[in-house]
Amino acid sequence: MKEEVLALISDVADPARKLNLLREYLQALALRSLHESEAFTCLAFVGGTALRFAYNLPRFSEDADFSLERTHGYQPEVWMNKLKNDLRLAGFDAALAWNNKTTVHKAWIKTAGILQEAGLAAMRGQKLSIKLEIDTRPPAGAVCERTVITRHRMIALQHHDLASLMAGKLHALMAREYGKGRDWYDLLWYLGRRPPMEPNLTQLQNALDQTQGEDALAARNWRAAVMARVERLDWRKLRDDVQPFLERPGESSLLTIENMRSLLK
Secondary structure (H helix, E strand, O other): OHHHHHHHHOOOOOHHHHHHHHHHHHHHHHHHHHHHOOHHHOEEEEHHHHHHHHHOOOEOOOEEEEEEOOOOOOOHHHHHHHHHHHHHHOOOEEEEEEEOOOOEEEEEEEEEOHHHHOOOOOOOOOEEEEEEEEEOOOOOOOOEEEEEEEEOEEEEEEEEOHHHHHHHHHHHHHHOOOOOHHHHHHHHHHHOOOOOOOOOHHHHHHHHHHHHOOOOOOHHHHHHHHHHHHOOOOHHHHHHHHHHHEOOHHHHHHOOHHHHHHHHO
């Protein structure tokens, strides 16, 4: 399997795209392993990586996020041991660290040697890392769907529906103190959809109450709240942040204050 991904990226000239493809291949192997462990009876795939895998967002992502939808059968240590073994059987020199001391359980997968073999690093000791995060106390109200997708491997996923994923993205934008270009690009993608769509307001309100305090922010006023943040952002930095992750890097030029103002109206 390692030979498969090295062949996949062998003709890719752009180092950023090569790294994105390599990371996404490992993400797909991780999702396939979780699928085989029946982890998606408990978990829902969420966040930007879920948006890419399930809805073809034209942006690569670094981490994979999950929401714990059912506690019965939750066996993350078993799943992570299988994942580590699966990656090793696939030819990757993989190590995995697990932390369940906080509400968000985290796994760090570090793969040695592959960056050098891909021509992206000078020394074997430089490692490619991906992170998996599982929110064990997600806000209520999300709607889950099941989808079979094919991205390097055939995978059966449980994930949040598009309106719920949009609610999660808006919560990040409304609650986060700093701006991330990837988040704002994703919002541009949502707002540009036709017909126009609305977020899952129940989930968004529950998320805001959970992190900001009850009644601190009203989900129904999300456009005004996001617009207020639009005026304070450094849009050049946002474009620079997202450009290396885009399938079509030129699309970063669409991320402007004028375009966002227009779409939010």
